[in-house]
Amino acid sequence: MQYYSTNQQAPKADLKEAVVRGLAPDKGLYMPEQLPVFSSAFFEQLHNLSLQEIGAEVAKCFFGDSVDNKALKQIAEETLNFEIPLVKLSEQIFSLELFHGPTCAFKDVGGRFMARMLAYFTQNEQQDIYVLTATSGDTGSAVASGFFNVPGIKVIILYPKGKVSHIQEQQLTTHGHNITALEVDGTFDDCQKLVKEAFNTEGLRKKLKLTSANSINLARFLPQAIYYYHAVAQLGKTDKKIVFSVPSGNFGNLTAGIFAWNSGLPVHKFIAATNVNDIVPQYLETGIFSPKHSIKTLANAMDVGNPSNFVRMLEIFEHQHDKMAEMVKGFSLDDEGIQKYMQLIYEKHQYIADPHGAIGYAALDQQLQENEVGIFLETAHPAKFIDITEKVLQREVPIPERLGAYLKKKKEAVPLKADFNAFQDYLYSIS
Numbered sequence: 001m002q003y004y005s006t007n008q009q010a011p012k013a014d015l016k017e018a019v020v021r022g023l024a025p026d027k028g029l030y031m032p033e034q035l036p037v038f039s040s041a042f043f044e045q046l047h048n049l050s051l052q053e054i055g056a057e058v059a060k061c062f063f064g065d066s067v068d069n070k071a072l073k074q075i076a077e078e079t080l081n082f083e084i085p086l087v088k089l090s091e092q093i094f095s096l097e098l099f100h101g102p103t104c105a106f107k108d109v110g111g112r113f114m115a116r117m118l119a120y121f122t123q124n125e126q127q128d129i130y131v132l133t134a135t136s137g138d139t140g141s142a143v144a145s146g147f148f149n150v151p152g153i154k155v156i157i158l159y160p161k162g163k164v165s166h167i168q169e170q171q172l173t174t175h176g177h178n179i180t181a182l183e184v185d186g187t188f189d190d191c192q193k194l195v196k197e198a199f200n201t202e203g204l205r206k207k208l209k210l211t212s213a214n215s216i217n218l219a220r221f222l223p224q225a226i227y228y229y230h231a232v233a234q235l236g237k238t239d240k241k242i243v244f245s246v247p248s249g250n251f252g253n254l255t256a257g258i259f260a261w262n263s264g265l266p267v268h269k270f271i272a273a274t275n276v277n278d279i280v281p282q283y284l285e286t287g288i289f290s291p292k293h294s295i296k297t298l299a300n301a302m303d304v305g306n307p308s309n310f311v312r313m314l315e316i317f318e319h320q321h322d323k324m325a326e327m328v329k330g331f332s333l334d335d336e337g338i339q340k341y342m343q344l345i346y347e348k349h350q351y352i353a354d355p356h357g358a359i360g361y362a363a364l365d366q367q368l369q370e371n372e373v374g375i376f377l378e379t380a381h382p383a384k385f386i387d388i389t390e391k392v393l394q395r396e397v398p399i400p401e402r403l404g405a406y407l408k409k410k411k412e413a414v415p416l417k418a419d420f421n422a423f424q425d426y427l428y429s430i431s
């Protein structure tokens with residue numbers, strides 16, 4: 001399989017090149033030339049397959065012509081070594097709990113898969129590969145955990161000093177081994193600028209093999225399709241039409257779901273559920289895509305004003321607004337609504353939803369028809385947003401052991417000025 005760039009100005013790439021590069025040279029996103037499709041036999045036996053079995057099948061269908069089968073199966077199994085249960089809240093509404101991985105958010109699935117695939121593609125390289133990642137909090141922890149102890153790969157995470165939550169900082173700075181955290185005296189934008197400049201500095205690139213682990217990487221977003229099949233498998237036989245409600249920011253998660261549907265998974269429609277950063281719901285309504293500066297909200301992992309994976313959605317629906325709008329419905333909720341729904345979900349179902357998942361639930365509550373059954377993606381454990389959740393629900397939220405364990409570890413971070421020369425000196429000093 002070859003992968004083309006959505007900007008159409010770069011040569012086609014094989015999977016290895018697309019994964020190692022991340023972004024195409026023309027700054028477009030890589031897309032497979034043919035969208036993967038399953039045989040009906042796969043769907044007939046789907047209900048009997050475990051998460052790991054589904055993971056192996058999906059990985060084979062998506063990447064099987066570029067990666068050795070045995071290695072691919074191992075990558076899928078190692079990625080999915082935790083549960084992704086479908087929890088019933090009512091006759092019509094289910095929560096797909098994506099937070100049972102090591103960092104308690106759905107990004108674990110993509111982070112772990114990508115780390116292992118990158119290691120597979122670079123296993124015969126003599127030189128270590130350096131993964132540079134700027135983070136505002138959540139992505140960095142999934143990347144750190146995903147790459148932890150992966151041979152041949154060193155991860156350098158840049159985060160803005162004093163601007164991530166305590167629990168996030170602990171998740172970034174306590175791994176050790178092949179993970180190094182740089183505490184940058186500046187903003188997230190400064191961190192991102194340093195990383196970009198490093199990629200653009202020829203001399204540095206000659207000396208060090210650099211790559212990035214951001215969310216537009218094929219190996220990060222595509223494996224997320226796996227849990228859509230797993231959700232349908234767990235739902236079992238139903239006469240009702242299936243609706244997925246996906247709390248969205250950069251829309252990697254939703255795009256993976258659309259890939260699953262396109263491959264034959266029986267999905268009736270998707271809901272693109274956002275906070276007030278409602279660029280995609282606006283597009284679905286009006287046909288006009290109009291990126292804006294992001295607005296800060298209680299569901300801050302979705303504070304995105306220019307969603308990067310939207311261009312992939314356009315490609316799948318052949319740039320036809322009516323095609324996309326038929327399959328994907330929009331929904332957005334402001335901070336007041338988020339709090340109201342967190343309370344309502346608890347009162348109605350004794351279920352603690354995090355602010356992102358609460359938006360997904362709200363969309364189903366308002367849009368679900370009689371003949372439909374709805375699944376919302378619960379993208380993070382509520383304890384990751386403990387301050388908001390405890391304040392809104394006026395009760396204590398239990399912290400899972402694996403999250404609590406981070407709090408007990410010792411922070412190790414290298415202080416860095418927001419200055420490229422300082423960053424470059426640091427990179428030379430470790431190589």
Ligand SMILES: *Cc1c(COP(=O)(O)O)cnc(C)c1O
Nearest residue numbers: 248249250251252253301379380
């Ligand atoms: C990253 C994130 C999202 C948004 O996912 P996208 O794939 O960027 O749309 C939603 N919820 C949580 C908790 C996240 O961390």
